[in-house]
Amino acid sequence: MLPAIGEVSVADVARDSLTPYFERVLARYLRHPIVRARVMVRIGVVGEVAKPGFYLVPVDAVFANAVMLAGGPTKDAKVRDMYVLRDKETVLSAAATRAALSGNTTVDQAALQSGDLVTVPRAPVRDTETWVRIATMLVTIPVALITIAHFR
Numbered sequence: 001m002l003p004a005i006g007e008v009s010v011a012d013v014a015r016d017s018l019t020p021y022f023e024r025v026l027a028r029y030l031r032h033p034i035v036r037a038r039v040m041v042r043i044g045v046v047g048e049v050a051k052p053g054f055y056l057v058p059v060d061a062v063f064a065n066a067v068m069l070a071g072g073p074t075k076d077a078k079v080r081d082m083y084v085l086r087d088k089e090t091v092l093s094a095a096a097t098r099a100a101l102s103g104n105t106t107v108d109q110a111a112l113q114s115g116d117l118v119t120v121p122r123a124p125v126r127d128t129e130t131w132v133r134i135a136t137m138l139v140t141i142p143v144a145l146i147t148i149a150h151f152r
Contacts, residue, residue: 005029015039015059015108043112045070047120048077059108063100066107067118078123084110085117 001007005026013021018037026033040056043066050071057066073079082101084092092100092110097118100110 002026041107041112041116042114043107044115044117045120046117048074048122049120050074057107057112060106063105063107063110063112066112067101067120073120076122077120079120081121083119084112085119086113086115091116 008022008025010018010021018039019035022035022037023033026035039059041059042054043057044052044054045067046052049067050073052070055066055069057069067073067082079101080098081094082097083090083094084097092112099105
């Protein structure tokens with residue numbers, strides 16, 4: 001939608017033809033228009049990131065930057081297992097996502113589309129953390145029982 005011109009359809013216009021297309025359309029109303037068109041997709045970044053949500057990302061942006069728009073992975077993220085969903089189906093496996101992230105692949109090269117979800121899973125609790133938690137509970141419960149019995 002362009003002010004004073006109205007709706008301009010981009011259906012059937014190839015991405016690389018957007019700039020000349022808009023220049024032709026605007027040339028009917030303006031002398032020598034200078035146009036810079038940029039294709040954006042709406043990508044969801046969910047899971048273990050600082051600010052999960054949907055973000056508008058240029059298709060020529062590096063895929064890793066889409067994750068950084070969401071504040072980057074949290075300390076609990078298992079970045080190695082990130083994957084991409086489209087309509088509840090995996091379109092980029094963890095291995096493919098790792099390759100895209102490490103290869104400076106663009107959003108377009110990764111074939112991401114509007115509505116795709118970059119999913120950053122939570123890392124499982126480490127064994128040492130689990131044992132520390134269990135040991136803490138085993139110490140806390142008897143101390144609580146002794147304290148309760150003492151004040152009766």
